Amino acid sequence: MAKTSPYQQPMTAWPTLDTFGKKADLPNLDLSVFYFEAGNPTQPAIVMIHGLGDEADTWRHLVAQLAEDHHVIALDLPGFGRSDHIDQVYTPDLMKQSILKLMDVLGLEKAILMGSSLGGILSQGIAIEHLERLSGLVLVDGALYQPDRMADRSLKLMQIPLVGEAIYTRLRKDPDAAYDSLRIVYHDLDSLPKADREFLYTRVNQRVWSDGQRRAYFSTLRKLTPWVSSVQDDLPMQMAQLEIPTLIIRGELDGLFSADNAAAIQSLQPDVEIFEIPGMGHLPQQEDPAAFLAGLKAWLNRKGL
Numbered sequence: 001m002a003k004t005s006p007y008q009q010p011m012t013a014w015p016t017l018d019t020f021g022k023k024a025d026l027p028n029l030d031l032s033v034f035y036f037e038a039g040n041p042t043q044p045a046i047v048m049i050h051g052l053g054d055e056a057d058t059w060r061h062l063v064a065q066l067a068e069d070h071h072v073i074a075l076d077l078p079g080f081g082r083s084d085h086i087d088q089v090y091t092p093d094l095m096k097q098s099i100l101k102l103m104d105v106l107g108l109e110k111a112i113l114m115g116s117s118l119g120g121i122l123s124q125g126i127a128i129e130h131l132e133r134l135s136g137l138v139l140v141d142g143a144l145y146q147p148d149r150m151a152d153r154s155l156k157l158m159q160i161p162l163v164g165e166a167i168y169t170r171l172r173k174d175p176d177a178a179y180d181s182l183r184i185v186y187h188d189l190d191s192l193p194k195a196d197r198e199f200l201y202t203r204v205n206q207r208v209w210s211d212g213q214r215r216a217y218f219s220t221l222r223k224l225t226p227w228v229s230s231v232q233d234d235l236p237m238q239m240a241q242l243e244i245p246t247l248i249i250r251g252e253l254d255g256l257f258s259a260d261n262a263a264a265i266q267s268l269q270p271d272v273e274i275f276e277i278p279g280m281g282h283l284p285q286q287e288d289p290a291a292f293l294a295g296l297k298a299w300l301n302r303k304g305l
Contacts, residue, residue: 003245005172005205005209006210007202007205008206008208008209008210009206010082011055011081011082011203011206013036013057014057014060014199016060016063016064017036017056017057017060017063018240020036020037020038020063020075021034021035021036021082021155022034022035022036022037023035023082024102024105024106025105026098026101026102026105026288027101027104028106029078029094029097029098029101030086030187031083031084031086031098031300032083032084033065033075033076033077033078033083033084033098033102033202033301034056034075034076034081034082034083035056035073035074035075035076035102036056036059036063036072036073036074036075036220036221037071037072037073037106038063038064038066038067038071038072038303039066039067039068039069039070039071039072040071041071041106042071042088043070043071044070044071044098044111044112044305045070045071045072045103045106045108045110045111045112045135045136046066046070046071046072046073046111046112047073047074047075047099047102047103047108047111047112047113047114048062048072048074048075048114048115048116048119049074049075049077049099049113049114049115049116049118049119049120049123049211050074050076050077050080050089050096050116050117050118050119050219051077051115051116051117051118051119051120051123051142051185051283052117052212052217052220052224052302053074053080053207053217053283054080054116054117055076055080055082055137055203056074056075056076056081057083057199057203058116058283058285058286059074059116059285059296060286061283061285061286061289061293062205062289062292062293062296065293066293066296066297070300071108071114073102073106073108073111075098075099075102077095077098077118077119077220078090078094078098078216079129079212079213079215079216079217079219079220080216080217081213085210085211085212085215085216087100089219089223090161090216090220090223091222091223091227092121092125092217092223092224092227093123095122095220096122096125096126096129099113099122099126100126100130100133103133106188108150109133109136110132110133110134110135111135112134112135112136112137112138112300112305113126113127113134113136113137113138114137114140114296115138115139115140115142116140116142117122117141117142117185117256118141118142118196118220118224119140119142120139120140120141120143120144120257121142121143121144121224121228122144123137123138123139124137124139124143124144124145125144126163127244128144128235128238128239128242128243131242131244134244135244135305136244136245136246136247136300136303136305137244137245137246137247138246138247138248138249138250138251138296138299139246139247139265140250140284140285141249141250141251141254141256141257141282141283142256142257143248143257143262143265144228144231144235145232145236145239145265145268146228146261146262147177147232147260147261147264148258148260148264152246154248158170168208168214168217168218169208169214170304171205172208172209175201175205178199178204178208179204179206180203180207181204182200182204184256184282185256185281185282185283186281186282186283186286186287187251187253187254187279187280187281187287188281188287191287192286192287196286204255204302222226235268236268239265239268239269240268240269240270242270243270243271244270245271245299245303245305246265246269246271246272246273247272247273247274247275247295248262248265248266248272248273248274248275248298249276249284249285249292249295250262250274250275250276250277250284251276251277251280251281251282251283251284251287252276252277252279252280253279253280253281254279254280254281254282254284255282256282257282259276261273262276273299275293275295275296277291277292
């Protein structure tokens, strides 16, 4: 008999986001994606894209505040969270096309793309390939251009076939170990409010017990790495032509996306500002949402976005 777990229940949204949840069929991609939508559709749009092994709830403390003067969309990428877990390879192109197709479905000619980690990589890639679809770009501890490549040992292990899957699946035996696996992306996981910690404990164990999300995680990671490597040589010239208001938000203590990467992007790409949040790790939108919102809103106001 197959093992079962209480963590195999459907994912529920962060409480304040529950009423904003929707699903959309994406034309020509044969899949549906889950997303949160809030704010007035006549206001400037912000499309928010999460990182690898995360979901749209990573933006849980920003949606309502940004929706005061923006049309806010935060999606689960294909294979993750509540979006369809499909039986095909999760390529960067599939992810980028899913974002653009969702914009089409929602009637968005342009949007500010805001991406966290993997979401930042995809967002900068879309900006280079489809600049006409963007009104602004926000890179949160992640970008396609990475002269200072990530050197995290655990990510390298996850890229090894069978080894990665064994490490991932072993976490099903120990919910506390699954929760502790989050520590690499938070500077101080234990300092988060109790409600956040309880939510993340359940959420990471739900990911671990989802065969579909496990497959999406490894497929995405293993297709992402060679793509990022293959485009590095051409990026400096392409970025020099990328005239779009860009904000890099970085947690000061993030060990995955370095300050050197942020500075390199600023030196090559026009109209780039860097906002560093002191004492924070890879997910400053969760660790210090007040500082994150203050910096983001100040930039939006300066740029008339």
